[in-house]
Structures are given as structure tokens and as C-alpha cells.
Amino acid sequence: MKNKRCMTASLIVAIFFVLTSCTQNKEVTSPAVDYSNTSSLEIDKVALTDSITTLYMSSYYRPSWWIRISSKSYLMADGKKYPILRSEGLELDKEFFLPKENVDGIATATFKLIFKAIPLHTKSIDFSEGPTIQNSFEMYGIRLDGTVSTNEIPKRFTTTQSTTFATPTFLNKPVN
Numbered sequence: 001m002k003n004k005r006c007m008t009a010s011l012i013v014a015i016f017f018v019l020t021s022c023t024q025n026k027e028v029t030s031p032a033v034d035y036s037n038t039s040s041l042e043i044d045k046v047a048l049t050d051s052i053t054t055l056y057m058s059s060y061y062r063p064s065w066w067i068r069i070s071s072k073s074y075l076m077a078d079g080k081k082y083p084i085l086r087s088e089g090l091e092l093d094k095e096f097f098l099p100k101e102n103v104d105g106i107a108t109a110t111f112k113l114i115f116k117a118i119p120l121h122t123k124s125i126d127f128s129e130g131p132t133i134q135n136s137f138e139m140y141g142i143r144l145d146g147t148v149s150t151n152e153i154p155k156r157f158t159t160t161q162s163t164t165f166a167t168p169t170f171l172n173k174p175v176n
Contacts, residue, residue: 025049026120032148034124034141040067041137043127044110046144048120053082055113055127059098063107066095070129070136077118077125088112123147 026048033043045056053075059067071092073084089111090096098107118125123145129136 024120026144028144028146032141032143033139034143036139038137038139041139043139043142046125046142048118048122048144050120051117052085053115053118053125055115057111057113059096059109059111060106061098062105063100063102064097065107066097068093068095069113070133072130072133073113073128074130075115075118075125075127077122082116082118085114085116087114 028046029044031043031046040059040061042058042060043055044058047054047056061067069087069090069092071084073092075082084092086092089109096109096111098109101107113127123143125142125144127137127139127142129138
């Protein structure tokens with residue numbers, strides 16, 4: 001009887017270890033970002049599981065002003081789109097007002113953006129609200145492998161055309 005209980009307990013422990021080892025998770029705190037078009041949003045942490053990918057976000061903006069995150073937001077990883085599933089702490093497509101409480105004129109709020117799961121081996125992701133969203137938030141080269149940002153502007157944001165400005169014409173002559 002004692003051996004049977006011991007074997008049952010050992011079997012339960014073994015099953016527990018097998019199940020927990022099959023569920024792999026990955027967290028990256030304060031990931032480096034190659035390019036962002038905003039200083040109002042920061043990624044505090046990226047959490048990857050086999051079922052979802054979560055961006056833990058902070059917003060820094062003027063007190064009582066608002067931001068909005070689109071329900072069309074997505075992550076790009078290795079050329080594949082991973083759409084947003086939901087958010088926590090703010091409602092998608094709605095104005096989210098930052099609190100009146102602030103430090104030196106800057107209000108802070110935190111929220112989560114939850115996406116379809118990306119592969120755990122992914123080295124870098126991009127966040128976008130989509131090209132059709134006016135004043136969309138865009139972050140490219142979010143590093144999940146611990147490497148440091150290159151701080152290079154992605155080619156899609158640079159121009160190969162040379163810009164030549166006309167010489168200004170002054171209507172009033174300078175006063176001597």
C-alpha cells in the first residue's frame with residue numbers, strides 16, 4: 001500500500017514536470033528599440049507564451065490629454081503579421097485620458113496589449129497600428145534577443161532623393 005502511494009505520488013510529480021517543461025515562456029524587460037515615431041509610448045516588457053504575446057506598455061503624456069490605440073494594431077515577426085487580440089487597462093479605438101496626477105507636467109499610465117503568439121525563437125518584432133491610421137504609433141526593431149539597438153533609421157523612413165532648397169528672398173533689407 002505504501003509503495004503504491006509512493007508510485008502514485010512519483011507519477012503525479014513526473015507528469016507535473018513534463019507539463020510545465022512543455023509550456024515555454026520568455027520575458028524581455030525594457031527591450032531595445034531600433035526606431036520609434038513617438039516618445040509618448042515605451043515598452044516595459046514583452047512576454048511570450050505558446051498562446052499569446054503581451055506588450056506591457058507605459059504612456060507618458062500631458063495630464064488629462066489622451067492617446068488611442070487602434071484595434072487594427074499588429075506585430076510583425078519574420079514577415080508575418082500577428083494581430084492584436086485585446087488590451088487591458090485601456091479600451092481599443094477609444095480615447096484613453098491620462099491622469100491629472102503628474103510629475104513635472106508629465107502624466108503616466110500603464111496598460112497591456114495582447115497579440116496572437118509569436119514564435120519563442122523570434123529575435124525582433126515591429127509594432128504598428130497600421131498604415132491607414134492617422135498619426136499611428138510605430139515601433140520597429142523591438143529586440144527580443146537581448147542585443148542592443150543599432151539606432152539606425154529603417155530604410156523605409158529615409159529618402160534617396162536629394163532635397164534642394166531655394167535661396168530665400170528677403171523682402172526687407174537688414175537694418176545696420
